[in-house]
Amino acid sequence: MKNQKRTTIYDIAKKLNINASSVSRALTNGMNVSEATRQLIVKTAKELNYKQNSLASNLRKGQNQTIGVVVPRINQNFFADVIAGIEEVTYQEGYNLIICQSNESYEREVKCVNTLINQHVSCIIISISADFEDGQHLKNAMDQGIRLIQFDRVADNLDTFKVLNDNEQASEEAVSHLIAQGYKRIALLEGPQNLNIFKQRKAGYLAALKKHGYPVLPELIKENAWTKELGAEATSALLNLPDRPDAIFASTSDFSALGVLEVATKMGLNVPNELGVCGYSNEAFTEITSPSITTIDQYSMSMGKTIANLYFQNMLSDQVNVVPKIVSIKPKLIIRSSTQRYSI
Template sequence: MDLKKKRVTIYDIARALNLTASTVSRSLNNNSRINEETRKQVIAKAREMNYRANSLASNLRKGKSQTIGIVVPRINQSFFSNVIAGIESITNEKNYNLIICQSNESHEKEIKCVNTLINQHVDCIVISVSAEGDDYTHLQNVIDHHIRLIQFDRVVEEIESLKVVNNNEQASREAVEHLIKAGYKRIALLAGPQNLDIFRDRKAGYLKALRANKVPVADELILDADSNNEHDAELIRSLLTLPNPPDAVFASRDDFLALGVLEVANDLGIKVPEQLGICGYSNENFTRITTPSLTTIDQYGVDMGKTIAQTYFELDDKNDETAIEIKTTSIKPKLIARASSQRK
């Protein structure tokens, strides 16, 4: 068997039937200008020669690739995989394809992903930016190429595009107020990288909850946790071994950080939730099966994904290739109170 056998094209069919390539193309597309006998002859020969239509080339001729590119920091986090699942549930109905890339929190890799998708002539790029970087020229480049840009979760405000986000400030405020109502008085914050607005908003919610409930703000209890999990244990240990340690921790970066708090607390012999309350963010799958189960915030990733896809198709239906619609859609997360913050 010749594994390098050349793909059959309409030109091969045309030569075999002594027809023009345009006649073959019209026949395969049921053009009314082609008589029925010729059309049947072309279709029969195409089947005989194992012809497969080049859908990408056809779509590009129509000005559409029917492909959406997605760039996320990490595919293996439940929130991002749920967003992708939500998008796919809508795009599948529309016969659209997805190209999924992950930046691994690298700004350089994110730029490469975006440039690759531009070169693939995708119709839309959906992105949640990485924790690194402060230059977003590559996002403006997407718009300059007349490709739809939809930012979600982690967005860059100065880039004018469609955005789908969570109300992070309100969700964080509710989480901290839940801890206060449970009787915790020294609540620490493990915040994500402050160059990203979602983590600044979560920190703002934390501070508002403390001030609204007249709980003192202690600077030594507010620590920025980057996205490097290797440093998490050391950071958490330094927090839990302070001379006056916290009696609760709001790991606002993500649930993996909250899990790290639980592991270090267990190692230090600190009882959860009796001596230490813990709340994470994202509602990762493991949070319900830890001992104790982890209080967290559900970001409704699947719903966010569906909203992203619906937003794209609603704009696409307007059939205006040059329109840039600037709109932000906010989805309210939900606090999931579990055993790690429930004092008896």
């Protein structure tokens, strides 16, 4: 079945043998069109199944009720919930979302942002990719009058609105919990240190060790172990050390923690008695693994609503000099079986 051609104002004008400009004025309640002509044009538009091009209409009015969202991966629970939170607010405000994913590629992220610029969105909400290089593409968007909100993973050198989790405090709390459960050699799976969130989570890990008088052991810190596969690979190396860790904090994600759990199970280690496992993000599967995984809930749905409200309450104006601000959200440690040696 062939796709039908979209009806335009020129099709209506041709059918009625009038000027397209008259059709346009009639459909937008413009001046210099008689009421009889207006009614005839509206009737004909319905008959031809005419749909107004809202983007073009908004651009003529100097506005566009569309917001672009760029995330590293749509299929992660955290980002999916943030998007859902944003959409819940934007829908109530009559705004549409265009959602893009960078797939952790800086090159693709730049293309996504340029596409949104060309779509003349009113705001871009972004969490940057793992191999982020510089923010020129984001500066280009701002230079063209597009509002910018960064969340979770942000470029610190860009002076924009930011919505962040208190990653350092959450990580310190998680490691302190492991120490309270009697773990002595706590390993860290860390993410790319060019990203603010992973630097902060490592800082929280180090702060907890210092607070409780534990030494920092470089052999227990594994770089870039931020996927299930990389988490499993790092865990194999850690558990084959002569003096292996008795707990692993997968500060990168719950997917890394799942990799830890799988390796520990294959090696016949009892979790949590012989090895404690803590993840980050509260992915849905963490409740149903055996044992269930201790993790950190980032209140992602609430974060999405906060982001959207930030736009509508602080940025939806003609003011050029809106002072950017940083909004911090405190995550919550969720203690489950994978770290619970003792009852709490």
